[in-house]
Amino acid sequence: MTSDDMPDKKVNCAAKILMQMANSRSCTLNLGERLEESQAMNSLETIHPYNEEIRHCFRKEEVLRYREPERAFSYTAVDGHKSVVAPLKRRSGKPLKKIRHHDILKRNKPTHFSLHCLVRDAASRLPGGVGTRDDVCVLARDSQFIVEDISDSQLNKAVRGGLDRLHNEDDLCVKYEREKKKSRWTYLHRDRQGEDFEDNST
Numbered sequence: 001m002t003s004d005d006m007p008d009k010k011v012n013c014a015a016k017i018l019m020q021m022a023n024s025r026s027c028t029l030n031l032g033e034r035l036e037e038s039q040a041m042n043s044l045e046t047i048h049p050y051n052e053e054i055r056h057c058f059r060k061e062e063v064l065r066y067r068e069p070e071r072a073f074s075y076t077a078v079d080g081h082k083s084v085v086a087p088l089k090r091r092s093g094k095p096l097k098k099i100r101h102h103d104i105l106k107r108n109k110p111t112h113f114s115l116h117c118l119v120r121d122a123a124s125r126l127p128g129g130v131g132t133r134d135d136v137c138v139l140a141r142d143s144q145f146i147v148e149d150i151s152d153s154q155l156n157k158a159v160r161g162g163l164d165r166l167h168n169e170d171d172l173c174v175k176y177e178r179e180k181k182k183s184r185w186t187y188l189h190r191d192r193q194g195e196d197f198e199d200n201s202t
Contacts, residue, residue, distance in 0.1 A: 006095040007133065047135050049076065054078075059144045062121070072194035078139070079127035084192045085120055086173065088112040104158050118143055123174050127189040130182030131146035131158060136185060 060076070065073040069088035077083045102115040122139035123131075137159050140146065146155075163185060166174045173189045 016046075038123070046132055047138055049138055049141065055142045057058050058125070058142050062144060065121070065152045066113055069110075069112040071199045072192075073122050075121065077125045077127065077190075081129075081131065081190070083124040083187065084194065086171075086189065086197045086199070088117065102158060104146050104150045104154055106145050108146055113145050115158055116166060117163045118146065119159055120166060120173055123163070123166075123185060123187045125192065126185075126187055129187040130184055132184060133163060136163065 044106060061073075061075055064074070065085070066088075072084055072087050074082045102126050105113065105115065105118070118140055119136060120141070122136045125139050125142075130171060133156070137152070137155050139157055140155060165178070166172070167176055173187065175186045175188055177184050177186065
């Protein structure tokens with residue numbers, strides 16, 4: 001089931017608003033152009049925090065994602081593209097991975113929400129499915145399940161560790177590449193379908 005399949009009018013409205021963001025400048029530029037602009041501004045991020053309305057829209061989708069953790073889910077990325085993330089547990093109810101608590105996560109988070117989830121969800125929302133680690137940090141801050149007053153260094157450290165672990169999974173959802181002193185992370189499950197994960201969710 002994807003966010004399009006959910007009978008929640010508010011979420012459908014949220015998705016439409018997010019899709020309208022596809023015309024924003026940071027979403028229409030490719031990563032190389034975004035990197036050039038960020039370097040000109042002496043910034044580590046190639047995207048910037050979105051307004052509260054956009055964050056609110058994402059959080060509505062985030063609630064649905066963790067309401068049915070045994071299903072794959074489609075987020076609306078910040079470029080308006082639908083981007084798929086894998087199920088979090090088998091249909092039997094058993095988690096696919098052991099859930100570990102992390103200091104940057106709230107204690108009242110959903111049962112299946114982990115650092116892996118935070119980082120994977122953020123990476124799935126990158127414009128064009130591509131960005132820097134700092135871009136993943138920007139999007140990770142949109143989550144309602146992280147501690148609000150964590151420092152940038154705390155978040156950066158957590159995201160770095162999360163990306164490294166995701167990069168070492170059997171079925172990679174992110175890929176790290178470095179070329180000419182420019183590094184980037186690519187989200188690989190962006191165009192998958194829910195049924196592509198059936199073997200992992202039964």
